[in-house]
Amino acid sequence: MKSHLLSVGRRAASTLTKEAGDISSVFPSLSGKKAEPLPPRYSELKKSLIKGNEEAVTASWHRLLASLKNEIAEIKSKGSDIVPSIEYQDVVSGTVPQSKLDALRHRGTAVIRNVLPRQEALDLKQQAKEYIAANKPKVRAFPADDPAVYELYWTPSQVQARAHPNMLKTQSFLASIWHSSDPTSEISTTYPLTYADRFRIRHPGDAKFALGPHTDGGSVERWEDPEYSRVYRAILEGRWEDYDPFDARHRITARMDLYNGAGACSMFRLFQGWLSMSSTGPGEGTLKVCPLLRHATAYLILRPFFDVSSGRLNLDATFPNSVPGACQEYNPETHPDLDLDTTMVSVPHVEPGDYVAWHCDTIHAVDKEHRGKGDSSVLYIPACAITQSNIEFLKRQRMNALRYSPSPDFPGAGGDGEMGFVGAVNWDQVNDEGKRAMGLGNWKWEVKEGMSEGERKVIDQGNKVLFA
Structure with missing residues (x-):
């Protein structure tokens, strides 16, 4: 096994595939990057996307605004309690109440309690701190001064958490919420894949790591990439009520990163998520979400087509707060009808070992200031499905992993990263299921009875590419 891992690692690219930097590279609001006017072709794009449906789209826009008011009123009355909490034990036993499942689908977010034992999560944080201390001169972070x-x-803490059996079961549960309206779609939600992301240890008083409301998965790509725009076809045809956020059919081959943006995600994540390593409540440097999945997505997609003052169609080249090569950001000026001051609610209080998940299109943010007394610490771990593009990404990611280079989507990918760091992870000590989720080892995914044609095909392909 060890010789195989080393041989794969030696084949890794030796040149940078992403510029060096930090998380601020992804957010124009953090980096100070000024949005340049988009070229005239974006006006033509808007016209082509709703051609023949102008009246239907206009009528749907006004229905959406009316429905939003009712949804916003409910959020205002419930606050953080509107985010459902699910017990991990119910996930394992298959006894999650239907009401919780319905709430997860409606809100697009949930807290899954007790995924890891409390002390185990705290130990992961302590190990991460020790790793940072042992390699401090080489560690990049944001903000640089605190x-x-x-x-x-690739810290041992991150690798252990991603490979933890409870985490993998949780990811499989979340993946099961998804489906494809086309049985030939080449996607499998049966087996989880690992996407390597950063981690956060935010200290009390911090006001610099103030990520505002945003959605990952690109910005202008949602309209510009033909397949990506088909995800939102119902919305663009004036039928936003028929939009299914959990239909993976057109997301599978959508191109979410047309501009090689620093930190732009090229892997299809069903849910983003993090594992808590601290006891953290609202206002204590934690996550904020907009629990309006269908409504907020419809508003995002339709907003560029309308003048918010007059309610009339606007087919110029403007896409509010959409900057090529960055994530999609929101503010009260560009997206006023979302009433972000009301609808961006903090997730409920979490304890070490709890896991928070949010749909890949969910608007999310971070508390502007950490007003708590203890650190707010999380490991970012999303839930991903097996698709052709994810298989190819996993192949690239494992090569970076074996030479301790940043994950392919992130600043500095292809560079030295954590090569030579004290306390580096030993890949031979990762459990078999964790290795398989990374495309390592030789344990193939099993094709099971009842799987669709597309699922069987993509699993076979994954086994050939990763485990042959």
Whole structure:
């Protein structure tokens, strides 16, 4: 096994595939990057996307605004309690109440309690701190003067958490919420894949790691990439009520990163998520979400087509707060009808070992200031499905992993990263299921009875590419 891992690692690219930097590279609001006017072709794009449906789209826009008011009123009355909490034990036993499942689908977010034992999660944080201390001169982080988010991807803590059987079961549960309206779609939600992301240890008083409301997965790509725009076809045809956020059919081959943006995600993540390593409540440097999945997505997609003052179609080249090569950001000026001051609610209080998940299109943010007394610490771990593009990404990611280079999507990918760091992870000590989720080892995914044609095909392909 060890010789195989080393041989794969030696084949890794030796040149940078992403520029060096930190998390601020992804957010124009953090980096100070000014949005340049988009070229005229974006006006033509808007016209082509709703051609023949102008009246239907206009009518749907006004229905959406009316429905939003009712949803916003409910969020205002419930606050953080609107985010459902699910017990991990119910996930394992298959007894999650239907009401919780319905709430997860409606809100697009949930807290899954007790995924890891409390002390185990605290131990992961302590190990991460020791790793940082042992390699401090080489560690990149943001902000530089009081780090909160670390440009580290292969610490033993991260690798152990991603490979933990409870985490993998949780990811499989979340993946099961998804489906495809086309049985030939080449996607499998049966087996989880690992996507290597950063981690956060945010200290009390911090006000610099203030990520505002945003959605990952690109910005203008949602309209510009033909397949990506088909995800939102119902919305663009004036039928936003029919939009299914959990239909993976057109997301599978959508191109979410057309501009090689620093930190742009090229792997299809069903849910983003993090594992808590601290006891953290609202206002204590934690996550904020907009629990309006269908409504907020419809608003995002339709907003560029309308003048918010008059309610009339606007087919110029403007896409509010959409900057090529960055994530999609929001603010009260560009997206006023979302009433972000009301709808961006903190997730409920979490304890070490709890896991928070949010749909890949969910608007999310971070508390502007950490007003708590203890650190707010999480390991970012999303839930991913097996698709052709994810298989190819996993192949690239494992090569980076074996030479301790940043994950392919992130600043500095292809560079030295954590090569030579004290306390580096020993890949031979990772459990078999964790290795398989990374495309390592030789344990193939099993084709099971009842799987669709597309699922069987993509599993076979994954086994050939990764485990042959």
